[in-house]
Amino acid sequence: MKNITKYIAISLTTACVLSCNPDLDRPNPNQPTVEVFWNNATDAEQGVNSIYSTFARGGFSRWMPMMFVLRSDEGYSGSPWSDLANAMGEFIQPDYNFEPVVDVWRDNYIGIFRANQVLDNVPEIDMDEELKARLLGEAQFLRGYFYYNLALLWGNVPLMLETSSPTDLPPTSQLPQVWEQIETDLLAAVAGLPVQHASSDDLGRATQGAARALLAKAYMQQRKYDQAEPHLQWLVNGEGAGVYDLTPGYRDNFLIHTENNIESVFEWQFAVNPTEVTDNDVDTPNHNYGTSISQFLAPPGIGWADGESRTWHIDEFLSEQTEDGERDPRLAVSLLYPFTDERGPDFTMIYGQTFTQRYGNSNQNRAWFRKFLNDHWKDEEGYRSPNNYRFIRYADVLLMYAETLNELGRTAEAYAHVDRVRQRVGLAPLSDVRPGLGQPQFLEQLKHERLVELLGEGHRWADLLRWGDLNDQLESRDPGFRNFEVGRHELLPIPQRDLDINPNLQQNPRW
Structure with missing residues (x-):
């Protein structure tokens, strides 16, 4: 579905401009309106495409993945931009309008606004009913996903479920209400989305499997494991088992020439605009086909290194070798550091040069997240990477199912799903090396399995939150957590500019 990113984002507004002078209340004759746009199936499909195009906005294509990774104990920011370093990894944010954080808030609500337009207008279009149901399912999935992000980062947020106008002043909804709406949207998406899309032109669009996986994540964050189980069962042992599987090669999940593979449950689509001749940060028409995540995460001399990995x-x-006595191959896929090649800095390649050639004796104790970089096909980075962001992989689903079964007292059944993930990279089955674990011990093992399988992919923050592990005790492996205050830093502050214009919003606790 790379071509979805090529559609112009359609952001229609139904609001009029308020003014004391009625002569100024004149509609722009060149501006699209509801009456002239939402008329046919093409309009409906382009409206849905505009929701997907939200992923190319800076809040998604740059900042949000960094926030989820760097605010966990996986990484930090050593950026010379001190406000960025403080907000991303030190839990210090005196400016509640700090632009990168506000961009994430704003762009999730832009996506919600676009989804609401589809959900408000497409039901009235005379078109093929099967296509209509699918498009509405995609809109509901995406709205649920946007609220999922907001629930994890801000918690108590306004629920906007109809096309909004500039005069709307929605109140704050408490987190349980937000989760309830996410469940409602995703259940509707499950009912409306196909198991697979018939046309290759629709590759990358949301499917029933994506909706079930995200719904299971939402249930798990609320510890509703009994409700997550049937959706994960569908993916692992039911109809979805014939759609998804693990790729033979672990690194295939992060290369540009193996995108949308059998392990992909949902990924954001990025592309190179063939008309662009630059790869800088200057805004141009159709600029945002790609992502700048790699530019901000790449090592110094290649990118900005504004986010990097902890080394613990x-x-x-x-901690363990493969059955052939080799190092876990996921380490070299996950990180660039002096020993990405286990022979050391003289053999580790950093974008066409050895670590030693590029850095000499410096940077020996640093590491950078590798999965969404482009070192596998070029020797530089830029602001318009075509490398898709894999949000949900099937390996994640298998580990989610194992956690759910364990929480439901079915630990013996959970082993098989961890074994699949381990055996893909050559590790011995857990059922052989640590059989008969009790429920608490299995969860501790699963925390390790999720870390080494999913490092740097943006799931760690939700995992720590769900497990109740977000606290200042993480300081021993991430010094940024010395500033973490329980009851405050689990959530971000609501942007002050929104509070200033909307008296119905309430700030999050202790901010």
Whole structure:
């Protein structure tokens, strides 16, 4: 579905401009209106495409993945932009209008606004009913996903479920209400979305499997494991088992030439605009086909290195060898550091040069997240990477199912799903090396399995939150957590500019 990113984002407004002078209340004759746009199936499909195009906005294509990774104990920011370093990894944000954080808030609500337009207008269009149901299912999935992000980052947020106008002043909804709406949207998406799309032109669009996986995530965050189980069962042992599987090669999940593979449950689509001749940060027409995540995460001299990995988890990868006596291959896929090649800095390649050639004796204790970089096909980075962001992989689903079964007291059944993930990279089955674990011990093992399988992919924050592990005790492996205050830093502050214009909003606790 790379071509979805090529549609111009359609952001229609039904609001009029308020003014004391009625002579100024004149509609722009060149501006699209509801009456002239939402008329046929093409309009409906383009409206849905505009929702997907939200992923190319800076809040998504740059900042949100960094926030989820760097605010966890996986990473941090050593950026010379001190406000960025403080907000991303030190839990210090005196400016509640700090632009990168506000961009994430704003762009999730832009996506919600676009989804609401589809959900308000497409039902009235005379068109093929099967296509209509699918498009509405996509809109409901995407709205649920946007609220999922807001629930994890801000918690108590306004629920806007109809096309909004500039005069709307929605009240704050408490987190349980937000989760309830996410469930409602995703259940509707499950009912409306196909198991697979018939046309290759629709590759990358949301499917029933994506909706079930995200719904299971939402249930798990609320510890509703009994409600998550049937959706995960559908993916692992039911109809979805014939659609998804693990790729033979772990690194295939992060390369531009193996996108949308059998392990992909949902990924954001990025592309190179063939008409662009630059790869800088200057805004141009159709600029945002790609993502700048790689530019901000790449090592110094290649990118900005505004986000980098902690090194404590290297030992997690090295804690056991494969059945052939080799190092866990996920380490070299996950991180660039002096020993990405286990022979050392003279052999580790950093974008066409050895680590030693590029850095000499410096940077010996640093590591950078590799999965969404482009070092596998070029020796530089830029602001318009075509490398898709894999949001949900089937390996994640298998580990989610194992956690759910364990929480439901079915630990013996959970082993098989962890075994599949381990055996893909050559590790011995957990059922052989640690059989008969009790429920608490299995969860501790699963925390390790999720770390080494999903490092740097943006799931760690939700995992720590769900497990009740977000606290200042993480300081021993991430110094940024010395500033973490329980009851405050689980959530971000609502942007002050929104509070200033909307008296019905309430700030999050202790901000």
